[in-house]
Amino acid sequence: MGKIIAISNQKGGVGKTTTAINLAAGLGVLEYKVLLVDADPQANSTSGVGFDPRNIKSSIYECLINSIEPRDAILHTDSPNLDILPAHIDLVGAELELINLPNREKVMRGSLSKVKDDYDFIIIDCSPSLGLITINSLTAADSVIIPVQCEFFALEGLGKLLNTIKIVQTRLNPDLDIEGLLLTMFDVRLRLSNQVVEEVKMHFQTMMFDTIIQRNTRLGEAPSHGQTIIMHDASCKGAINYLNLAREILQKNEMTKMTEAEKIIAIGDE
Numbered sequence: 506m507g508k509i510i511a512i513s514n515q516k517g518g519v520g521k522t523t524t525a526i527n528l529a530a531g532l533g534v535l536e537y538k539v540l541l542v543d544a545d546p547q548a549n550s551t552s553g554v555g556f557d558p559r560n561i562k563s564s565i566y567e568c569l570i571n572s573i574e575p576r577d578a579i580l581h582t583d584s585p586n587l588d589i590l591p592a593h594i595d596l597v598g599a600e601l602e603l604i605n606l607p608n609r610e611k612v613m614r615g616s617l618s619k620v621k622d623d624y625d626f627i628i629i630d631c632s633p634s635l636g637l638i639t640i641n642s643l644t645a646a647d648s649v650i651i652p653v654q655c656e657f658f659a660l661e662g663l664g665k666l667l668n669t670i671k672i673v674q675t676r677l678n679p680d681l682d683i684e685g686l687l688l689t690m691f692d693v694r695l696r697l698s699n700q701v702v703e704e705v706k707m708h709f710q711t712m713m714f715d716t717i718i719q720r721n722t723r724l725g726e727a728p729s730h731g732q733t734i735i736m737h738d739a740s741c742k743g744a745i746n747y748l749n750l751a752r753e754i755l756q757k758n759e760m761t762k763m764t765e766a767e768k769i770i771a772i773g774d775e
Contacts, residue, residue, distance in 0.1 A: 506621055506622055507538075507540075507621050507622065507623070507624040507625050507626055507627050508625070508626055508627070508647050508648070508758065509617060509621065509626075509627040509629065509645055509646045509647045509648075510528075510626065510627070510628050510629070510646060510647065510648050510649070510650060510684055510754075511629040511631055511642045511643055511645075511646035511648075511649045511650070512524050512525040512528070512628065512629065512630055512631060512649075512650050512652065513631040513639060513642065513643065513649050513650075513651060513666065514631075514633065514651055514652050514653070514662075514663075514666060515633055515634050515635045515639070515662055515665070515666055516633065516654075516658075516661065516662045517633040518654065519652045519653065519654040519689060519690075520652045520654060520687075520689035520690055520718060521630065521631070521633065521652050522545065522549045522550050522553065522630050523553075523689070523718075523724055523728075524650065524652050524687060524689065524718070524747075524750075525541060525550055525628050525629070525630035526541065526550055526553045526554060526630070526728075526733055526734075527724070527733055527734045527735070527743070527744075527747040528628060528650075528747055528750055528751055528754070529541040529584075529587055529626070529628040529733075530584045530587055530733035530734070530735050530736070530747070531735065531747045531748045531750065531751030532586075532625070532626050532628075532751045532754075532755075533584055533585050533586035533587040534584075534585055534586075534735055534748065534751075535748070535751055535752070535755065535761075536585075536586065537586065537625040537626055537755075537760075538586050538588075538623070538624045538625050538626075539586055539587050539588070539624060539625065539626045539627070539628060540579065540588050540589070540590060540620065540623070540624045540626070540627045540628070541554065541582075541587060541588070541589045541590070541628050541630065542565060542589075542590045542617070542627060542628065542629040542630065542642075543564075543565060543589065543590065543591050543592035543630050544565060544592065544596070544613070544629050544630060544631050544632060544638055544639070544641075544642050545592060545596070545630055545631065545632040545633070546592060546593075546594055546595075546596040546597040546632060547592075547632070548561075548591065548592040548593055548594065548596075549630075549728070550589065550591075550592070550630040551564075551589065551591040551592050551593070552728065552731065553727070553728040553731065553733075554582045554583075554584065554587070554589055554731065554732075554733060555582060555583060555731030555732065556580060556589070556591055556731070558591065558592065558593040558594065559593070561591045561592075561593045563577055563578035564578055564590070564591045564592050564593050564595070564596070565578070565590050565591070565592050565596065565613075565616075566592065566593065566595045566596045566599055568590070568613075568616045569599055569603065569612050569613060569616060569641070570599055570602050570603070572616075574619065575590055575616055575617065575619055575620045576619070576620060576623075578590055578591065579620070583732075583736065584732075584733050584735065584736055587733075588624075596638065599637075599638060600636050600637040600638055603637050603638075603641070604637070609637065609641075610637070610640050610641055610644050610677050611641070611644055611645075611677070612641055613638075613641035613642060613644065613645040614641070614644050614645035614678075617645050629642045629645070629646060631643075635665070635666070635669050640669075640673065640677070643669075643670065643673045643677075643678065643681060644673060644677045644678045644681075645678075646678070646681060647680065647681070647682065648681065648682040648683065648684035649670060649681065649682075649683055649684060650684045650685060650686075650687055651663070651666065651683070651685075651686050651687065652687045652689045652718075653686050653687065653688055653689065653701075653705060654688075654689055654690050655688055655689065655690050655691045655692070655695075655697075655698040655701045655702060655717075656690065656697065656698075656701065657697065657701075659701045659704070659705065660704065660705070660708070667683075670683065683712055684754065684757070685712055685713060685714040685757075686705065686709050686712045686713050686714065687714050687716070687717075687718065687750065688701070688702060688705060688713070688714075688717045688718065689717075689718040690718065690719075690720045691717045691718060691719050691720060692719070692720045693719070702717070714750060714753055715753060716746060716749045716750040716753050717746070718743070718746045718747070718750070719742045719743070719746055721741060721742045721743035721746075723737060723738045723741040723742075723743050723744070724741075724743035727743075734747060735747070735748070
């Protein structure tokens with residue numbers, strides 16, 4: 506049975522979709538079967554792996570609202586072992602349509618349960634909000650990764666998100682764990698980035714991933730080509746960082762073992 510991991514932060518621009526796409530791709534390259542679920546009406550994960558959301562016939566929206574089988578909406582990507590359950594703009598209206606449904610917070614859990622055994626990992630790209638779709642994602646998930654940008658307002662809203670996670674744990678999904686806080690957009694040349702790392706360590710050291718995602722121009726280029734960072738440039742810092750994150754998650758879940766000496770360190774700027 507696959508593990509479902511939600512990537513969530515109500516603050517936009519923190520690398521949430523970039524993390525969802527490239528963590529999923531990294532796990533796929535490491536020969537684990539992965540489903541990427543685009544639960545964001547902006548459909549950036551869908552376009553980021555090479556599909557035009559305007560041409561999507563069946564999506565996560567139809568699964569949630571019209572109860573279609575997820576297998577009928579899943580698409581195969583060019584990235585090894587990676588499938589996607591896509592999104593399109595109709596997902597904007599899903600929150601209103603879910604309000605009157607029984608067990609409205611558990612609709613996504615019911616849908617994903619039909620394909621959970623088909624994959625080793627299911628990665629959910631949540632929308633940058635704490636609305637009903639995000640609550641559905643957290644209720645369906647086994648754990649959540651919280652991307653935290655290495656900039657001045659990094660911790661802004663983090664307390665609110667952690668409080669929401671506690672509410673979900675108490676009322677809807679007692680098995681939900683915090684997989685970890687992931688520092689993103691780190692620039693070793695900036696004093697501010699280093700200060701943010703130290704501040705997050707001070708408050709959340711036991712929750713932090715060892716892997717830190719460095720700021721990298723290739724990560725910004727890849728979505729415009731409809732490619733994961735590994736397909737776009739497997740040797741760049743971004744690709745190496747996300748492969749390290751994938752390995753760290755596998756190690757944390759006792760699915761592999763990785764020593765510090767086995768980590769690949771990316772050196773230099775793109």
